[in-house]
Structure formats: C-alpha cells, structure tokens
Amino acid sequence: MNWFRLWTAIGVLVLSSSAGDVMLSAAMKRVGDMDALRSNHGLLAVMVRVLKEKFFLLGLVCLTFSFFCLLTALSWGDVSLVAPASASLTFICSIVLAKFFLKERVDHRRWIAAGLVCVGVALLAK
Amino acid sequence: MTIKKALIYAAIACCNGIGDVMLKRGMTDVGTIHLDQWQHVFTAVFNPWIVLGIGCLAGFFYSYLTALSWADLSYVLPATALGYVVTTVLSRYFLHEQVSPWRWSGVLLISVGVGLVTRGPSLTQPEIEPVEAVPEEVHELV
Numbered sequence: 001m002n003w004f005r006l007w008t009a010i011g012v013l014v015l016s017s018s019a020g021d022v023m024l025s026a027a028m029k030r031v032g033d034m035d036a037l038r039s040n041h042g043l044l045a046v047m048v049r050v051l052k053e054k055f056f057l058l059g060l061v062c063l064t065f066s067f068f069c070l071l072t073a074l075s076w077g078d079v080s081l082v083a084p085a086s087a088s089l090t091f092i093c094s095i096v097l098a099k100f101f102l103k104e105r106v107d108h109r110r111w112i113a114a115g116l117v118c119v120g121v122a123l124l125a126k
Numbered sequence: 127m128t129i130k131k132a133l134i135y136a137a138i139a140c141c142n143g144i145g146d147v148m149l150k151r152g153m154t155d156v157g158t159i160h161l162d163q164w165q166h167v168f169t170a171v172f173n174p175w176i177v178l179g180i181g182c183l184a185g186f187f188y189s190y191l192t193a194l195s196w197a198d199l200s201y202v203l204p205a206t207a208l209g210y211v212v213t214t215v216l217s218r219y220f221l222h223e224q225v226s227p228w229r230w231s232g233v234l235l236i237s238v239g240v241g242l243v244t245r246g247p248s249l250t251q252p253e254i255e256p257v258e259a260v261p262e263e264v265h266e267l268v
Binding site: 021022024025028029031032033034035050068070071072074075076078079080082083084087088091094095098099102103104105106107109110112113114115116117119120121123124 | 170200218251
C-alpha cells in the first residue's frame with residue numbers, strides 16, 4: 001500500500017497548495033505591480049503592504065501545510081516523481097479554481113496547455 | 127514576451143527546480159517519516175540541505191509573488207512547470223535517480239504546454255469581467 005500512502009499525501013498537498021495559490025493571486029492583484037511599488041517605496045514598504053492582505057496570510061497558511069506534506073511525500077518517493085506530479089496536478093487544480101474563483105479568462109490556448117501538462121504528469125509517473 | 131517577464135519566468139523555474147532537489151537530498155539524510163512519529167518531519171529543518179532548499183524556495187516565492195502582481199495565475203503557473211525540467215535533469219545527474227524515456231517525454235510535453243501559454247495574453251482585461259473590476263479600490267489601497 002506504499003503507492004496509496006504516497007498518492008494520498010500528494011492529493012492533500014495538491015488541494016492545499018491550489019487553495020493557497022488562488023488566495024495569493026487574489027491578494028497580489030489587490031497589491032498591484034510589486035516592481036513599481038518597490039522602486040517607489042522600497043522593499044520594506046512592499047513587505048508591509050503584502051502582509052496587510054488577509055488573503056495573503058491565509059494563502060501562506062495553506063502553502064505552509066502543503067510544504068510539510070511535500071517533505072513527507074519526498075521521504076516516501078523519488079523527487080523526480082513527487083515534485084513534478086504534485087506540482088503539475090496543482091497546476092491543473094489551480095487553473096480550474098482560478099477560472100471559477102478569480103474569474104480569469106482561461107482560453108483554448110490555456111486549456112490545451114493544461115491538457116499537455118496533465119498527459120506529461122501521467123508520463124512522469126511511468 | 128518582454129525581458130522582464132522572461133527573467134521572472136527563469137527565476138521561478140530555476141529556484142523551484144533546484145529547491146526541490148535540495149529538499150530531496152536533505153530528506154535522504156533525515157530518513158523515512160513514519161505516521162506514528164510524524165513529529166520527526168520538523169527535525170528536517172535543521173538539515174543544511176533542507177535550509178539551502180528553503181532558501182531557493184524563498185527566492186522562488188518572491189519571484190512568484192512579483193509575477194502574480196501583474197499577471198493571471200493561469201499564466202504564471204506554467205513557469206513553475208518549467209521547474210520540472212530542471213528537477214528531472216538534476217535528479218538524474220545530481221541525485222543519480224533513474225529517469226525513464228517516458229519521464230523525459232513527459233518533461234517534453236510539459237515544456238510544450240509552457241511554450242503555448244507564454245505566447246498568449248498575460249492578464250485578463252477588467253472589461254471582460256466588469257463585475258470583478260474594482261480599479262478605484264485598488265488604486266486607493268496602493
């Protein structure tokens with residue numbers, strides 16, 4: 001049942017990581033262009049501004065949880081399987097969440113790319 | 127694609143791939159985590175490889191946030207996918223793991239997907255989703 005244990009860890013990691021990604025994206029859209037903010041007000045101002053976003057902090061909690069899931073999964077499987085599989089499944093899951101929660105316009109080009117990455121993931125697991 | 131976007135994409139891909147490989151190298155020293163001793167996972171943060179890996183992932187996080195501040199999540203995410211290419215090459219030649227031709231073709235497909243996305247627009251225009259457009263509020267906060 002080692003594969004079941006490994007893929008459960010990857011599944012939990014994917015869900016928490018996607019939720020974190022969507023929250024970070026929502027927070028950063030409210031912050032605005034980080035490069036412009038840094039060159040005008042400095043790095044400290046950027047950090048203060050970003051840390052004021054509650055979605056950023058919530059996203060960080062999700063990503064911290066997914067990081068410890070990643071460490072656990074890495075101790076159970078090869079990095080060349082765990083790292084690409086978890087990250088690309090997160091990619092698909094996050095794009096679906098971005099379409100419905102962030103109202104991003106995910107066009108044909110992006111869906112085809114998502115499909116290619118999905119097939120790529122299946123091949124990585126072989 | 128501008129130089130700025132290309133540089134941010136490269137930073138996201140390299141930091142992500144190198145960081146993951148260093149974490150795996152560190153977890154090889156730490157050993158297998160057992161469910162009845164799950165607290166053991168926290169001792170990993172004292173391993174130098176894990177510390178270096180976390181450093182790389184911090185660089186990844188900064189570049190990732192910068193990109194997210196001016197591009198869609200569904201546009202930025204493929205940059206993290208480029209990290210798999212780095213991860214696979216490093217795990218073959220640095221960690222000496224076996225990488226089958228199937229995995230190499232997976233890496234190729236992922237790369238093609240990344241190439242496709244980066245040729246499209248980077249940000250959903252507010253006019254398309256007028257309900258979600260809140261420019262006044264954003265400008266006030268900045």
